[in-house]
Amino acid sequence: MTRRTDFLLNGSLRLAVHTLAEGEGRPLLLLHGLGEESPHTRPAWTAAWTGPVLALDFTGHGESEVPVSGGYTPEGLMSDVDAVLASQGPVTIVGRGFGAWVGLLIAGARTSLVHGVVLFDGSGIQGGGPQPPTPYVNVLPASGAVTPDPYALLELSRDPRPPDYALDYVRFVLEDSEIENPIVVSARIRPDWLAAVASDIGVIELPLEQAVASFA
Amino acid sequence: MPETDQTREFPGAKAPDRTGSIDSSGLRLALNEWGDPEAPIIAMVHGGFDFSRTFDVFAPMIADAGWRVVAWDARGHGDSDHAHLYGWAADVRDHLAAIQSISREPIVLLGHSKGGGQLLDLLDGRPSLARAFVNLDGLPSQFSSPDVNDRERRRMRRADLASGLDRRRRRAELTRRPDTIEGLAERRQPMNPRLSREWLEYLVTVGARQDSDGWRWKIDPVLHLGGFGPWRPGWSLDHLAALEMPFLGVLSGVQDDPMGWKSRRGDIEPFLPPGGRLEFYDDIGHFLHIEQTRFIADLVLEFLGRLR
Numbered sequence: 136m137t138r139r140t141d142f143l144l145n146g147s148l149r150l151a152v153h154t155l156a157e158g159e160g161r162p163l164l165l166l167h168g169l170g171e172e173s174p175h176t177r178p179a180w181t182a183a184w185t186g187p188v189l190a191l192d193f194t195g196h197g198e199s200e201v202p203v204s205g206g207y208t209p210e211g212l213m214s215d216v217d218a219v220l221a222s223q224g225p226v227t228i229v230g231r232g233f234g235a236w237v238g239l240l241i242a243g244a245r246t247s248l249v250h251g252v253v254l255f256d257g258s259g260i261q262g263g264g265p266q267p268p269t270p271y272v273n274v275l276p277a278s279g280a281v282t283p284d285p286y287a288l289l290e291l292s293r294d295p296r297p298p299d300y301a302l303d304y305v306r307f308v309l310e311d312s313e314i315e316n317p318i319v320v321s322a323r324i325r326p327d328w329l330a331a332v333a334s335d336i337g338v339i340e341l342p343l344e345q346a347v348a349s350f351a
Numbered sequence: 352m353p354e355t356d357q358t359r360e361f362p363g364a365k366a367p368d369r370t371g372s373i374d375s376s377g378l379r380l381a382l383n384e385w386g387d388p389e390a391p392i393i394a395m396v397h398g399g400f401d402f403s404r405t406f407d408v409f410a411p412m413i414a415d416a417g418w419r420v421v422a423w424d425a426r427g428h429g430d431s432d433h434a435h436l437y438g439w440a441a442d443v444r445d446h447l448a449a450i451q452s453i454s455r456e457p458i459v460l461l462g463h464s465k466g467g468g469q470l471l472d473l474l475d476g477r478p479s480l481a482r483a484f485v486n487l488d489g490l491p492s493q494f495s496s497p498d499v500n501d502r503e504r505r506r507m508r509r510a511d512l513a514s515g516l517d518r519r520r521r522r523a524e525l526t527r528r529p530d531t532i533e534g535l536a537e538r539r540q541p542m543n544p545r546l547s548r549e550w551l552e553y554l555v556t557v558g559a560r561q562d563s564d565g566w567r568w569k570i571d572p573v574l575h576l577g578g579f580g581p582w583r584p585g586w587s588l589d590h591l592a593a594l595e596m597p598f599l600g601v602l603s604g605v606q607d608d609p610m611g612w613k614s615r616r617g618d619i620e621p622f623l624p625p626g627g628r629l630e631f632y633d634d635i636g637h638f639l640h641i642e643q644t645r646f647i648a649d650l651v652l653e654f655l656g657r658l659r
Contacts, residue, residue, distance in 0.1 A: 146522040146573070148435055194436070204378035205444070206426070206436030210512075210580045214519040221520055244512040267586050270476030270593075272440075274448045277377035286376070290440055300581040303505050 138175055138190075140198060145218040151198035152219055153190045160186035161250060163347065164219060164226040166234025169259025169291050170283040172197030181229075183348035189226070191219055193237075195284030203277070205286025209237050209262075209294055216241040220248040227350040229343075232257025233291055235322060239332065242318065243304030246311035251350040254329065255343055256322040263293040265327045298331035309337040319346040357561060359532065361553035363644065365411040367404075373423055375448035380423045381430035382449070386414025392454055393655070395422040396446055398464025398489070398610075400542070400570060402429030404557040409640040412648035418459075418655075423449045425466075427571035429558060437574060439582055443469045450480050457482040457596075459655060463640060464489045464611060468587050475590035483597040483658055485651055488611050488637050490591065490600055491584030492618035518573055525572040529565030532556060542610060545636035584612055594624040599654045601647065604633030611637035628654070 139154040155165075155177040163184045167173055173190030181188050192199040193212050216237060220226065225248050230238030235254035242249040271293070275285050308317050320333040321343040332338055341349060367383035374380075383403045393413060395406050403422035410420040424431035425442055434441070446469060450458065460481045462470040467489020474481055518525065530538065536551035543551060559566040591600075600623070602614055616631040623629055630650065632639070640647045 144523070146435055146519065202435035203432075204376040204426070204434060204441070206434055206438050206441035208436070208438040208440075208580055210515075211436045211438060213512075214516060217516045217520060244509075244516055267589075270472060270590065272443055272447050272473055272476045274444055274451070275376055290438070293440070295581055295586075297581050297583070303508055306505060307509055 136177075138173075143218045143222055145194070145215055148194060148200040148202060150194065150200075150215055150218055151192040152222075153192070154187060155190055156181070156184075156188035158184070158186040158188070162187040162189045162223055162226045163350075164216070164223075164228050165190040166216065166228060166230040166238050167191075167193065167196065168232030168234055168257030170196070170288050171231070171258055172282070180344040181347055183344070183351045185351060189219070189223070191215060193234075193287075195287040196282050199282070201278060201280050201282060201284045205275075205284065205290055207284075207287045207290040209233070209240060209291065212237055212291075213241045213244060217245060220245055224248065225250050227251045227253075229253040229255060229347060231255050233259025233262075235260060236262060236296065236328070239301065239304050239318070243307035246308055249308075251314060251317050251319070252308070253319045253343065253346040253350070254322050254332070256324050259291060260322065260324055260329065261326045262291075262296040262328070264295065265297050267295050268293050296326070296328040298327050301328040301332050302335065305332055305335050305338065309335075314350075316349070319349060321346045357556065359549075359553040359556045361408065361550055363411065364407040364553055366407070366557075367410075368414075373449045373452045375426070375445045378426055378434055378445070379432045380426065380445060380449060382421065382423045384422075385410045385420040386418055388419055390414075390417055390419040391459070391659070393418045393420055393459040393461055394450060394453060395420060396460070396462040396466030396470055397422065397425065397428070398466050400428070400574075400576065401463070402558050402569070404429065405554065405641065407553075407557065408644050409648060412644065413651065416648075416652050417659075421453050427574050429569055433571040437571075438580075439469065439472075443473050446470065446473055447477065447480070459483045459485070459658070461485040461487065461651065462489050463487040464637065471587050471590040471594075474596070475593045478595055481596045483655065484594065484599075485654065486598070486600045487639050487647070488601060488603045490602065490614050490619050491587045491612040492614040515575060518575060522573050527567040527570070527572050529562060529567050532566055535559055535566050535568065543638060545605070545608065545642055546638060550641065588619070588622040591619070592622040592624065594627070596624075597654075597658065598624050598627035599651070600627065600629045601639055601650065602629065602631045603635050603637045603639055604631055605636045608636040
């Protein structure tokens with residue numbers, strides 16, 4: 136099907152949520168990587184999913200609106216996903232790159248509304264590393280409505296991701312989840328945070344297609 | 352609301368001599384200035400949940416000694432625009448935009464609490480901005496975190512996460528609770544237990560707005576204390592050690608003050624930049640420049656005297 140786009144409000148900013156496939160039951164929500172936008176068609180690796188397949192454009196990306204003067208943080212963009220959860224109810228998440236990081240965070244913050252999360256390779260999977268990167272501060276000209284917002288690219292490629300911080304979210308998920316393996320790592324690139332997540336005893340690894348099928 | 356219930360006096364408090372604004376990539380930050388516009392510049396950066404008018408007593412004392420004092424409200428605070436997104440790095444960038452709009456030459460920078468911590472980050476990356484740096488109880492250290500076990504720390508983080516997301520969900524209808532001047536002052540007192548009610552009531556009249564149903568703090572209601580993500584206090588010490596300009600740090604040693612990072616002299620001294628100076632007062636609370644205004648102003652002026 137040609138994707139259908141609906142808009143949600145997160146505060147005063149519009150977020151684009153695309154329906155890539157219709158269906159009955161719990162939606163599969165795709166979170167794109169840094170600087171990317173949602174796919175225009177249903178990815179082949181979602182074939183086993185019989186429910187709706189949705190995809191969110193993060194703030195400052197794709198067809199979602201661009202805030203004035205940046206201020207991007209992964210924790211701030213959790214509220215983008217939370218707006219979808221408020222609208223759709225429980226979902227299963229597949230996150231690519233930066234979307235994998237936010238997917239893990241929101242899975243830990245909204246355990247009753249995220250029924251499994253798959254962490255996959257993609258742009259922005261590294262973040263700024265386990266410690267703050269080399270100090271660098273710069274002011275960019277106002278970008279208007281252009282996506283991807285240059286401030287998103289700047290700020291979300293420098294956010295520190297300490298492994299123990301990631302493991303806090305793993306614990307939040309595992310403490311509450313009613314399913315056996317709520318976190319699945321399909322990514323092959325393993326920055327420190329993801330290596331720590333993958334090595335946790337409660338986390339399993341599967342190829343992407345099988346990971347999606349495990350939650351279907 | 353009685354029409355006369357609009358102003359409060361406080362000894363030594365003086366409204367800014369000039370006001371203006373700064374553009375930070377399209378976001379408007381409110382600017383206040385005291386003193387001779389031709390005098391050497393000292394820029395003051397306030398702490399979290401404060402605003403630049405909290406310098407209303409301290410800034411005039413510095414200005415009277417021959418300085419042009421410039422201070423701005425952080426995004427979402429005071430009279431500055433509310434933003435869609437907030438974060439430590441965005442605040443640091445706003446400070447850069449403000450400083451560059453004020454002067455292309457190095458100036459003196461002073462930061463209190465969170466503002467001091469953010470200037471540490473900025474000056475590590477942009478040391479040429481400052482000819483000297485004064486940090487008032489804004490020196491977080493890895494030793495100063497509350498003594499809580501992992502389970503309790505995770506519980507606190509989780510509660511913070513949930514409340515932050517809930518607040519963002521309700522953002523469209525969030526407003527600060529209206530009250531009288533006395534009522535707002537009383538509600539702020541737990542954050543500032545060592546400051547007088549007279550001062551807090553004065554603060555209401557410069558940091559809140561009067562609506563038809565009462566006074567409300569101007570700060571964006573979506574903001575809450577904490578919410579720094581994975582930020583670690585100890586990361587600031589790396590920035591401190593890297594500084595190369597004249598440095599004065601002032602620590603409050605009052606351990607039961609609800610605000611501040613509670614760093615001790617021994618936590619910070621190993622990371623002082625070459626020639627850096629550190630003062631520690633165990634009888635002055637976190638808001639040193641408000642609680643002991645004359646004393647701290649004299650300390651800062653004595654330090655700055657070497658620059659003139």
